[in-house]
Each structure stands twice: as structure tokens, then as C-alpha cells.
Amino acid sequence: MNDDRDLRDAFAELRNAESRSAAPFRVPVLTRTPRRGGLLRWSVVAIVLMVAFGVLLRDETQVRSDDTPISEWRAPTDFLLLTPGVELVQTLPRLEPQIPAMKGDRS
């Protein structure tokens, strides 16, 4: 009987020591709740990364556009040769006789 009590006491002591270091039951319950928050947080991080990726891609395109091959180079002031009313100098008015079409005339 005495041995049994000793044994029980020893086990109780062990249980007490174990329960002091063990995490309470509430902790796993609490950690489940922020999982949604964690997912949301990761979504936000992913979104920010995607937008940053887009901005970086745009900067890259702009850098490449400045770096056009020499065969595609256009004089930056060429548009200044297209002056308002330039077509007046480039073409002469064509005066064609206005003959009304006759009946039976297929042309």
C-alpha cells in the first residue's frame, strides 16, 4: 500500500511538472483564429508584390524604349517639318470639269 502511495505521489509530481511546462488548451484554440488573418496578410503581401512587379516591368519597358535599335531611330524634330497647311504647298488643286452624267453613259 505504501509503495502504491509512493508511486502515486511520484506520478502526481511528474504530472504537475509536466502540466507546468505544457501549453494550455486555450492556446491551440487561439492560434486557429488568426489563421484567417494570416491568410489575409499573405494575400496583401502577394498583392503588393504583384503591383511592384508591374511597376518594375513598366520601368523596364521604358528603359528598353529609350534603347531602341539605330535602324528604328527617328529624328526627334522631324515632326516639325509637318507644318500646319503644308498640304497647300505639296499639292496643287486639280480642277476637273464637272460634266453631269448623261442617261445611258456607263462611265
Next chain:
Amino acid sequence: MKVSVGVATMLLLSGVALAQQAPEEDPIARYLYPPDVIMAHSQELGLQEKQRTAIKNEVQKAQSTFFDLQWQAREETEKMIRLLQQSPVDEAKVLDQADRVMALERQVKRTHLSLLVRLRNLMTPEQLSRLRSLREKR
């Protein structure tokens, strides 16, 4: 979860759209507005009578210069064509003639740029921002 995936897709698409925006065609022309564009949107821009008159005067002045210069340029170009039709081609003469043509082109560009800068300076900041948005819409 579904909402965040939706938002992420939307933002991803907008990010890609941002990346695909074509760069402006002309690095100088993008800051200037031709007189016909300004006059075509005179109501939307709320042009004042004083501005209309000033624009008209500037355009008229520039156009008479353009006409003279372009007429001369055509004549000089024809001379150059005749030189190029000879065989063998006299390189020195062709280059001299090209210098004459290019000098006239330079004067045309200079007059045009001066006109566009003056027109831009006649616009108020609000009118300029309206012109910018009109150009972006096109």
C-alpha cells in the same frame, strides 16, 4: 479567400496594364499642341477672345514664313534631284545642294517650334492639363 484572390487578380491585371502602357511616340511633340488641335477644342478649353486673336496672329505670321521656305525647299530639292540623275554623280555638288535643302528645313523646323512654344505659353495651366487629357483620350 475568394475575395482576396479576386482582388489579387484585379491588381495583377492592373499591374500588367500599367506595365504595358506604350511610351509616348515623340519625345518633343508630346509637350506641344498644334494650333488645329487647340482651335478644334476651343469650347472645351474655354479660350478667351484675347487668346483666339493671339493664336490667329501667331499662326498667320508663321504660315507666311512656312510658305516661302517650303517653296524654296521644293526648288532646291528639284535641283538636287537633277544632280542625282547625272552619271557619274558629282558628290561635292550634291552635298552642297543638300546643305541648301537642309538649311531651309532647319528654318522650317525652327519657325514651327517657335510657333508651338508661343501657343503653349498662351495657354493657362488648366487649359494645358485639359489638352493633355484630350491627347491621352485619342
